[in-house]
Amino acid sequence: MPAAAIPGTTLFDGVQARKGYALNKMCFSFNSAENRAAFRADEEAYMRRYGVTGPQADAIRDRDVLGLLAAGGNVYYLAKFAGILGLDVQDLGAAQTGMTKAEFKAMLVRANEQQEA
Template sequence: MPEQHTIPDTPLFDRAGSIRGYKINKMAMALGQPQNREAFKTDEEAYLDRFGLTPEEKAAVMSRDWHEMVRLGGNLFFILKIAAVDPTPITQIGAAQASMSHDDFLYERLGKKRNG
């Protein structure tokens, strides 16, 4: 049996995670097509329903809870396509993944000056 590696508070994206997140990843990947981006912007809930997302997955996407989307099996590479539609700065997603405020993330991880 292979050794399993874990990092505290970090969801593991393995085969089980890939299977669990199939629908959310398929939905996000489809945003690569212009007509799907337009459908997402026009009626986000109807767009999500097309992919059969669970209520929990829909809530995570609609609230832009990046950490929860990953916990539910979302692959960050695909989920970033959602951010491109909004657009959401990648540093905000990094802050969410690190459970930090955006300002703290910019300061502590990127050495940027604090606002205010």
């Protein structure tokens, strides 16, 4: 049974996992400082090493995190790529929701306060 659509969200399912395999494998490699340095030194060669091409490679070049999600990227693996760019998970959440980082953080605080009440 297909999952229900969530407006504005790319659902990470089996189809997306297969589509994003090369991208996610590359992003997982960024757990190693040596691999992060290799990527920074020659992004194109590093993407070729993992078979990252087409829309995924374009999104990497454009630093388009939402495009990477649409191209099969898993947010947990993309967090490794975002770290190379100096972004954190709150930056990614803000991008996904169309908010600024400050707005996203304030929304998280409000949600936490409501849960505690």
